[in-house]
Amino acid sequence: MITLYDIRSTRSPTDPRSGYSPFSWRVRFTLRIKGLPYKHHWIEYPDIEGVAKSVGADPTAENPDGSSRYTVPFIHDSTTNKVVSNSFDIVDYLDSTYPDTIKMIPEETRLLQSVFADSVVTLQRYIFPVVANTMVNRTPSLLTPRSLEAMRSRGSVLELTDEQKKEAWAKLKDGMGDFAKLMNNEGPFVMGKKVCMADAALFGTFAALRWLWDETTNEWKDMMSWHGGRWSRLMEAFEGLPEVEKYSEAEGNLKIYGVAMV
DSSP, X not given: OEEEEEEOOSSXXXXXXXXXXXXXXXXXXXXXXXXXXXEEEEEOGGGHHHHHHHHTOOOOEEOTTSOEEOOSOEEEETTTTEEEESHHHHHHHHHHHOTTSOOSSOGGGHHHHHHHHHHHHHHHHHHHHHHHHHXXXXXXXXXXXXXXXXXXXXXXXXXXXXXXXXXXXXHHHHHHHHHHHHSOTTSSBTTBSSOOHHHHHHHHXXXXXXXXXXXXXXXXXXXXXXXXXXXXXXXXXXXXXOOOEEEETTTTEEEEOOSOOO
């Protein structure tokens, strides 16, 4: 069984929309595409480093002071007893360990997949200050009290003006438009009808945003209308996938979540 470590929110652990890390959603997308059963292990934001060290997960970055930084997602695969961190490395591991499943990083496109995923991260920097600002100012908060305090103490939350928020949305829309122009128009995915890591990166962004702005909000409706409905089709393609088993640690039994899981 694969255990996926992710940051919990105030949503119920059994809520299929629980979790707001776009990088964790990349892995969730991949597991669903591959049809691999898994279970979630929910942790709070300030506990990431301690839990990562306790299971042997490698750091993924450096803090400004040069110390190691630990982030989600990371996984433990009980079948191989391997622990892997960093979303790209996790997807690569799943490709090599489960070769009979859909390959997300074709070897001949490996460099391009990595560059594309990094480009999506660059784009996310425009909008996620708005996400953080909205999360902490929402009542009731979608963050747990400990996570909220930790984010504030790290300076992860900025006070933004309405003009700054408007500018961030415009940059996100323009950036997504650049991706849309490069994508194959024969299917919902970057390469048309063939899914790959690039789709997981794009999906992760929108899945994280839908955690905050759901189908009833103007923000979500606006995003899904962009670029001829390109991103709506990507979300629908994911939701149309077969179900996979997910173990709920909170309930202690197997839950089968339907196709509308985000």
